[in-house]
Amino acid sequence: MCNCVCSPEQKQTAEQNTEQVVDLSRQRLKVLPADILKKPHISQLILDRNRLKNVTDLRKLRNLKTLILSKNELLDFPSDIGALPYLEKLHLNQNKIQQIPEGILSQLSRLKQLKLNNNRLTDLPGDLACCKELEYLNLSHNLIEEIPETVATLGKLEEFYVDNNKLCKLPCVLFDGGCLRKFTARANPLREPPDEVCAGGLQQIRSYFKQLQTNESFEDKRVKTMFLGASMAGKSTLCKSLAKRELVTIAEHDRTIGIEINEFQTDDFSFLCWDFAGQLEYYLTHHVFITPQALVILVIDLHR
Ligand SMILES: Nc1nc2c(ncn2[C@@H]2O[C@H](COP(=O)(O)OP(=O)(O)O)[C@@H](O)[C@H]2O)c(=O)[nH]1
Ligand SMILES: [Mg+2]
Missing domain, CATH: 3.40.50.300 (P-loop containing nucleotide triphosphate hydrolases)
Structure with missing residues (x-):
């Protein structure tokens, strides 16, 4: 509610600005309200803590920059998300998503923050590597068995979390340069690098892989x-x-x-x-x- 004295034009602009954010969290929604889809100018749609099993027609909200769908009952990754080219922040954590089909993430070239923790993912799509602006990626508490080496090509990735998955090894290239600042991989059946090394943090992981590479390259004394x-x-x-x-x-x-x-x-x-x-x-x-x-x-x- 605006308490200041505004001209009619200012009021109209203020209304438009406030309308850009639609917060419908904790509403026990089972379907997306139809009137939302008639507001193509919305830039932030907040729908966490509802009972949504699927969301369709999101492509009508083409200007979305933030989409929060955490803590719902989604079984599938909403394919319409691929039609949201301006998306920067996508939260889908705490759902029941099993798979991300190829061809969706490749459309999200502006995505900076992706939360997919606490789902049922077993693998990752190859086109995750297309999200070149990605700075934050949380994949913890899933059933992922392998991190594709192409994740290392995400040159802006600063925070990456893969705790509580089924990973036996981490790709060495992920720790070779890049701007990764925060990384954790607790509670995985890791052998390479072993759990102890991971417990020591990013610096220890980097030195472990460095040692391995050095050891392989000359006769070892x-x-x-x-x-x-x-x-x-x-x-x-x-x-x-x-x-x-x-x-x-x-x-x-x-x-x-x-x-x-x-x-x-x-x-x-x-x-x-x-x-x-x-x-x-x-x-x-x-x-x-x-x-x-x-x-x-x-x-x-x-x-x-
Ligand atoms: N008196 C004595 N104290 C020691 C000796 N070796 C280690 N300490 C002390 O015992 C404590 C535990 O040593 P530390 O090397 O950290 O043990 P770690 O847990 O096995 O790595 C430290 O306070 C040491 O200073 C020793 O030979 N003689
Ligand atoms: Mg000690």
Whole structure:
């Protein structure tokens, strides 16, 4: 409601501006109200927390920049979304969508933010790579088994979340340059990189893949060295002291999270030391690292 004194023209402009945003969240809607579709100038349509099972005729709202359909009961990705060329923000999280047909996302060349978390997606369409303006992508809590390598071509992607899926590996190219700032992949059956590396965050993932690439490219004189043992046994102290060639003291509160990688050289070899967190929750995945080529150092505090 406008309280100021306005000319009739100003009032008309103000009405048009307010009409651009239509908020129909929490209305228990089962179908899209027909009168909405008669307002082609709408730029933001907010429809979260309703009971929509499908939405059709969205193509009539060609000027939409924001479409919020979170927390509905959608079973299919609404194909009309492909006819919304100005869309920048699309929220479809917390629905029951199983698939995104090819040919829809390729139409959304201005899309910056895509939320698809908490659905039932098993894979991703190849044309996701066409959303070149994408800055934020949330695919957490789905059933996705593979991230296509082409996601790495999304040059503006800054935030990417894939927690709670069925991913066994992450594409190395995704972490090779680009402007990714935030990435999480918790609760996946990951082997490459292993869960511990992912727990250490983006920087650890990047250094893991970098190490792998370096290792493959020349005859390896590095010894992969694992420091295992209970929490507070002295693993990090030993690992860092060897790397620095002097006694390093680590404060009790300075706990290792996930895994830390240090390197130290001797005349013949270079030791790549993988210092694991000793906390219980990390034990389960240690076996992934203990390969026949690895040197394993078990650290025990004899005072205990
Ligand atoms: N007295 C003594 N304290 C140690 C020794 N090694 C480690 N500590 C201390 O024990 C605590 C746990 O060490 P840390 O290396 O973080 O153990 P981690 O959990 O196995 O990595 C730290 O406060 C260390 O300073 C040691 O040989 N002697
Ligand atoms: Mg430690």
